[in-house]
Amino acid sequence: HAKSTGANRVAAFEPGMQTEIEKLFLIEEDLKTALALGQLSVHVQPQYNNARAVIGAELLMRWTHPERGPVSPADFIPVAETSGLIVPLGEWVLEQAMQTLLALERLACDVSLSVNVSPRQFRQLDFVDRVRALLQRTGARADRLIFEITEGLLVERSDSVLVQMNELIALGIRFSIDDFGTGFSSLGYLKRLPIHEIKIDRSFINGVPDDEGDVAIVRSVLLMARQFRLQVIAEGVEDQRQVDFLFANGCEGLQGFLFSRPQAVDHWLAELALAPH
Ligand code: C2E
Ligand code: MG
Numbered sequence: 001h002a003k004s005t006g007a008n009r010v011a012a013f014e015p016g017m018q019t020e021i022e023k024l025f026l027i028e029e030d031l032k033t034a035l036a037l038g039q040l041s042v043h044v045q046p047q048y049n050n051a052r053a054v055i056g057a058e059l060l061m062r063w064t065h066p067e068r069g070p071v072s073p074a075d076f077i078p079v080a081e082t083s084g085l086i087v088p089l090g091e092w093v094l095e096q097a098m099q100t101l102l103a104l105e106r107l108a109c110d111v112s113l114s115v116n117v118s119p120r121q122f123r124q125l126d127f128v129d130r131v132r133a134l135l136q137r138t139g140a141r142a143d144r145l146i147f148e149i150t151e152g153l154l155v156e157r158s159d160s161v162l163v164q165m166n167e168l169i170a171l172g173i174r175f176s177i178d179d180f181g182t183g184f185s186s187l188g189y190l191k192r193l194p195i196h197e198i199k200i201d202r203s204f205i206n207g208v209p210d211d212e213g214d215v216a217i218v219r220s221v222l223l224m225a226r227q228f229r230l231q232v233i234a235e236g237v238e239d240q241r242q243v244d245f246l247f248a249n250g251c252e253g254l255q256g257f258l259f260s261r262p263q264a265v266d267h268w269l270a271e272l273a274l275a276p277h
């Protein structure tokens with residue numbers, strides 16, 4: 001009956017909107033089976049320091065639909081969030097991260113892996129138990145795992161989120177604030193929570209070094225991070241002038257198309273196996 005209510009509601013909208021809503025609905029229907037049908041995969045995008053050494057990498061979910069081809073995370077992640085499908089999908093990515101950590105260990109490559117964790121995952125009462133069980137089952141090291149969360153999760157100010165974060169930190173997991181600066185959160189959490197890292201959003205990195213406003217924001221964030229002893233990663237680095245500006249201003253890690261596009265995990269591991277590190 002949920003379907004028929006949806007269809008009735010759709011009928012009241014303009015034709016253009018109808019296709020948009022139908023598209024989202026189709027995405028949700030197809031996404032339900034995507035994992036079971038092996039249509040999902042994980043890509044990885046490395047992060048580099050001033051010496052061009054890989055210091056970490058972020059795992060990013062990919063979906064190749066049998067008819068529509070690759071579907072952008074910008075289209076399917078929001079659907080997965082609202083439907084709750086992000087919970088099993090996110091857990092699957094987490095397991096992929098742990099398997100990848102084992103492969104990195106076999107290569108004697110000690111980089112950390114970052115995984116995007118949705119607020120929906122945190123709202124599971126047994127989230128910490130599930131993470132702990134996955135760690136035990138895979139044998140992966142928790143101290144090589146970074147959970148990327150957004151300011152939105154911290155805005156909730158829910159005590160249970162703080163308790164869960166501290167339990168995960170006790171396991172060795174570190175936390176990174178993704179898309180830093182785009183949320184409406186107060187900075188108070190920086191003094192309350194043992195955050196390890198912040199990732200400056202691509203929208204601010206875009207404008208450096210030419211846009212005065214972006215320059216001011218990025219410099220201020222880097223100064224503040226130093227006071228809090230936070231590591232900083234810049235997202236979406238696309239040209240050398242951004243690199244020069246960011247390293248000159250003390251940013252530790254850069255991630256972006258200039259260095260590397262997100263790539264298949266196996267491809268990346270093969271590359272690491274050949275390169276000295
Ligand atoms: P994000 O976590 O902020 O990830 C960074 C996004 O920026 C990725 O988009 C990446 O491909 C893109 N990117 C990296 N370097 C550059 C660059 O130089 N230029 C430009 N224009 N873009 C760059 P992607 O893979 O499309 O993912 C979009 C968002 O979807 C992610 O943003 C994240 O919020 C979400 N997402 C992806 N995978 C997962 C996942 O496994 N779980 C959850 N909860 N969310 C995910
Ligand atoms: Mg991220």
Ligand code: MG
Pocket residue numbers: 178179199201202235
């Ligand atoms: Mg981001």
Ligand code: MG
Pocket residue numbers: 178179
């Ligand atoms: Mg994002």
